[in-house]
Amino acid sequence: MSGLQEVRHVARTEYLTTVKTLADEGYAMCVDLTAVDYLERRERQLPDGAEAAERFEVVVNLLDLRNRRRLRLRVQVPEDDATLPTLFDVHPGTEAMEREVFDMFGIEFSDHPDLTRILMPEDWVGHPLRKDYEVGRIPVQFKGANA
Amino acid sequence: MSETTIPDTGTDFYQRSVAGTDEGEQQLRPRSELSAKELLREVGSVLRMSEADAAKLGDLPDDPDEDQTMIINMGPQHPSTHGVLRLMLELQGETVLRCKPIIGYLHTGMEKTGEQLTFAQGGTNVTRMDYLSPIANELAFAMATEKLLGIDDDIPERAVWIRMLMAEMSRMASHLLFMATNGMDLGAVSMMIYGWREREEVLRFFQEVTGLRMNHNYIRPGGVAADLPAGWRDGVLSILDMLPERLDEYDTLMTGQPIWRERLQGVGVITPQEALALGATGPILRSTGVEWDLRRDQPYMHYDEMDFDVIVGSYGDAFDRYAIRLAEIRESMKIVRQILDRMPSGDFRIQDKKVTPPPRARIDESMEALIHHFKIFTEGFKVPEGEVYIGLEGPRGEIGCYIVSDGSATPYRMHMREPSFVNIQCLPHMMRGGLVADAVAIISSVDPVLGGVDR
Numbered sequence: 001m002s003g004l005q006e007v008r009h010v011a012r013t014e015y016l017t018t019v020k021t022l023a024d025e026g027y028a029m030c031v032d033l034t035a036v037d038y039l040e041r042r043e044r045q046l047p048d049g050a051e052a053a054e055r056f057e058v059v060v061n062l063l064d065l066r067n068r069r070r071l072r073l074r075v076q077v078p079e080d081d082a083t084l085p086t087l088f089d090v091h092p093g094t095e096a097m098e099r100e101v102f103d104m105f106g107i108e109f110s111d112h113p114d115l116t117r118i119l120m121p122e123d124w125v126g127h128p129l130r131k132d133y134e135v136g137r138i139p140v141q142f143k144g145a146n147a
Numbered sequence: 148m149s150e151t152t153i154p155d156t157g158t159d160f161y162q163r164s165v166a167g168t169d170e171g172e173q174q175l176r177p178r179s180e181l182s183a184k185e186l187l188r189e190v191g192s193v194l195r196m197s198e199a200d201a202a203k204l205g206d207l208p209d210d211p212d213e214d215q216t217m218i219i220n221m222g223p224q225h226p227s228t229h230g231v232l233r234l235m236l237e238l239q240g241e242t243v244l245r246c247k248p249i250i251g252y253l254h255t256g257m258e259k260t261g262e263q264l265t266f267a268q269g270g271t272n273v274t275r276m277d278y279l280s281p282i283a284n285e286l287a288f289a290m291a292t293e294k295l296l297g298i299d300d301d302i303p304e305r306a307v308w309i310r311m312l313m314a315e316m317s318r319m320a321s322h323l324l325f326m327a328t329n330g331m332d333l334g335a336v337s338m339m340i341y342g343w344r345e346r347e348e349v350l351r352f353f354q355e356v357t358g359l360r361m362n363h364n365y366i367r368p369g370g371v372a373a374d375l376p377a378g379w380r381d382g383v384l385s386i387l388d389m390l391p392e393r394l395d396e397y398d399t400l401m402t403g404q405p406i407w408r409e410r411l412q413g414v415g416v417i418t419p420q421e422a423l424a425l426g427a428t429g430p431i432l433r434s435t436g437v438e439w440d441l442r443r444d445q446p447y448m449h450y451d452e453m454d455f456d457v458i459v460g461s462y463g464d465a466f467d468r469y470a471i472r473l474a475e476i477r478e479s480m481k482i483v484r485q486i487l488d489r490m491p492s493g494d495f496r497i498q499d500k501k502v503t504p505p506p507r508a509r510i511d512e513s514m515e516a517l518i519h520h521f522k523i524f525t526e527g528f529k530v531p532e533g534e535v536y537i538g539l540e541g542p543r544g545e546i547g548c549y550i551v552s553d554g555s556a557t558p559y560r561m562h563m564r565e566p567s568f569v570n571i572q573c574l575p576h577m578m579r580g581g582l583v584a585d586a587v588a589i590i591s592s593v594d595p596v597l598g599g600v601d602r
Contacts, residue, residue: 005294005535029423031538032564036551041559059549061536061564065423065437068444072536093426096572104258114172119251119601122171128259129560135263 007072009050015075016085019060023090027062027071030091034059035077035101039131046076055079056107060087077107086112104129175218175235175247215239223252227332227587230597234574236586243586246578248571253601261561265527266292267502269561270364273548276563277599278361279324282317283541284563285366286310287548290447291537292368295530295552296502303494306370307448312383312486313356313365314539315479319390320349321542322472322479325594326397329469332591333410338400345393352382369503370496383487387480394476402470411466415577415589418463425576426569429544430475431593434460434467441540453482465585465592472594502528527556543567543594567599 010018019030036057038044046053056077063070077084086109087094098109099118106127109115117124126133222233231252237245261272273288274281293299327342350360355376357363365372401407417427419435432439440457442450458474460467496503504523505516532554538547544566551560570593577589 007534030426031428031545032536032547032549032562034549034562034564036534036560041553059534059536061538061547061549065439065444070445070536070538091426092424093569093572096568097426100568116172117251118173119254121251122173128256135259 005072006070007074009046010073010075011051012075012077012084015073016087016090018073019062019087019090022062022071026064026066028065029063030060030087030094030097031063031070032059032061033087033094033097033101035105035107035129037105037129037131050074051076056082056105058084058101058107082106083108083110085110088112103127106130170249173249173251175237175245175249177218178216178237216244221586223249227590229328229590229595232571232590232595232597232600234586234590236578236583238583241582241584243578243581243583246575246586248574250568250571250597250600253597255602257602258560258562261558263557265556266368266530266558267523267527267556269558270367271362273561273563274362274364275598276602277541277543277546277565277567277596279321279596279598280317280542280546281361281363282310282313282366283539283546284548285364286314287537287539287541287546287563288550288561289366289368290539291535291548291550292530294535294537295533295550296368297531298369298497298499298502301497301499302370303497304491305374305493306495306497308486308490309371309375309495310366311448311450312483312490313353313371315482315486316349316352316383316386318542319386319476319479319483320346320353322476323349325472325542328594329591330401332587333407335401335407338397341393341396341400345390348386348389352379352386355379355382367496369499370494374495380487383483387483390476390480394473397473402473408466410585410588411464411469411592413462413464413466414581414585415465415592416463417573417577421576422463422573425572427544427573429541429566429570430468430471431544431570431573433458433471435463436461441538441545445538447537447539450482453485455479455482465588468592468594529554529556530558538564541566543596543599544570563599563602565599565602567595567597568602571595571600 036059038053038055038057042053042055044053054076056079058075058077060073061070062073075084084107086098095114096118098112099115101107102109102115103117103120104127120128216237216239218235218237220233220235223231233249233252235247235249236243257272257276261269264272269288270285273284276284290299293302323342323346327339327346330338330342353363354360356379357365357372417431417435419437422432422435422437436459438457438459443457455478458471458478460471504520509516510520530552532552534551536547536549538545545564546566547564549562549564550558553559573593574589578586581589
């Protein structure tokens with residue numbers, strides 16, 4: 001399975017140009033785009049050369065079919081300005097994935113053609129996969145149990 | 148009934164019920180409200196065309212008046228949408244001009260749930276996502292966990308071969324169900340009964356091995372939940388003996404049949420460029436002629452030692468996708484036969500005290516074993532910090548699992564890359580310019596599972 005886990009940290013300002021360059025280098029497919037909310041782990045260690053760790057991280061999985069290789073891009077997105085350029089013009093297949101990330105994390109993708117909620121209802125308040133979004137609980141009759 | 152309990156059916160009632168189903172901006176909007184960019188997205192952006200080129204595609208009137216078109220709603224409760232998929236179609240006469248899938252009706256926040264469950268419990272959650280290929284989901288989750296634990300090279304041989312056996316049987320079950328639903332959607336109703344019947348045979352085998360027909364939670368980090376039961380080989384062989392004849396029946400019933408071909412050939416065509424741009428994988432990508440099968444191109448487990456063909460189509464239409472899945476059942480049978488020949492004996496799970504609970508018999512004689520067993524099932528096992536992505540070839544395409552661990556016993560973030568979620572984006576492009584009647588054939592040929600789409 002070696003070669004499957006190549007990771008590259010990209011600065012937010014170079015994100016779009018990097019993906020474009022990689023697309024020209026053969027990474028023709030964007031397999032997956034998702035995000036992680038590192039609210040409780042903001043002081044995590046990132047390798048040298050990477051940007052300072054921020055609250056959100058967008059993770060993009062690219063696939064090069066000709067050379068059979070994968071590349072995972074990790075982009076730091078700050079909490080106070082949670083925006084990122086859309087990949088729609090390079091990989092139109094990211095349309096639904098970016099909508100999902102917007103819906104679940106509230107990260108906005110500038111120039112996205114249709115940035116609306118995709119899984120949650122239109123009038124939903126909050127972004128469920130954020131770490132400060134509570135999980136709903138059903139009260140149980142046993143004291144102290146937190147099920 | 149007294150007069151006061153009769154529901155108000157006036158305008159107010161109508162408006163309230165419309166408001167209840169309104170998805171606002173998520174819905175397909177009339178042409179007059181769309182910007183050029185949004186229209187381009189639905190028409191030509193995938194082909195990376197300019198606006199003028201997209202308008203010149205030719206097969207459609209380039210700018211119909213709004214009073215010539217109508218937007219109709221299909222689903223979410225519709226027998227041929229395979230669950231709760233809702234489509235909004237803009238029609239001119241019987242021609243589909245635009246289409247927009249609206250999803251989320253089955254969303255239950257499974258990725259959030261995944262953050263509450265331990266790594267040991269996670270399998271019960273992911274197996275319910277794409278409920279027609281539960282084994283593939285579990286496998287992706289288990290392999291990602293093992294990678295984080297650093298035990299991915301130490302999984303006992305028998306466990307790996309059992310996993311392959313189950314994965315291929317699961318692919319067969321999933322494709323057999325596709326045969327059934329595809330037949331049903333196109334009016335070959337007897338095919339529905341046949342497809343379900345054959346799938347049931349495979350599920351019966353699953354029940355013998357895992358205890359459950361679906362949602363098995365059989366593949367767990369470290370190996371599999373239980374060894375294959377006595378007589379499993381006969382179970383597999385009886386399926387392998389029964390299927391070829393039945394598949395030939397399908398050929399007679401559908402493949403060569405003129406009506407079947409008329410309904411599928413040339414319908415829902417997608418080009419390789421479009422499929423790659425949209426991130427489509429699995430039979431959709433292969434139907435366009437792109438040879439891409441993770442079992443061969445990025446082999447995992449022992450697929451590199453298996454002899455099988457990657458089936459590709461050449462037209463990218465609904466018939467190719469049907470034929471590919473039918474052929475893939477035969478290829479899976481080929482793989483299963485090879486697995487039968489090579490199934491080794493030995494452990495079915497790793498003998499690593501950290502992830503594997505003590506065997507049942509030990510619990511009766513040792514207090515420590517009992518405590519250990521209890522700990523694993525209540526607290527789970529700690530997984531080292533890190534992040535990992537594992538992609539596998541599921542029946543519908545690449546099923547991926549991305550896990551971030553913070554060193555505790557529950558994943559910090561667990562994301563499943565569901566092929567159905569991505570593949571469904573192909574619908575607008577496949578439907579454009581087609582007929583309403585073909586829309587059903589096209590949805591069916593994409594084979595979305597809404598449990599996977601919405602998670």
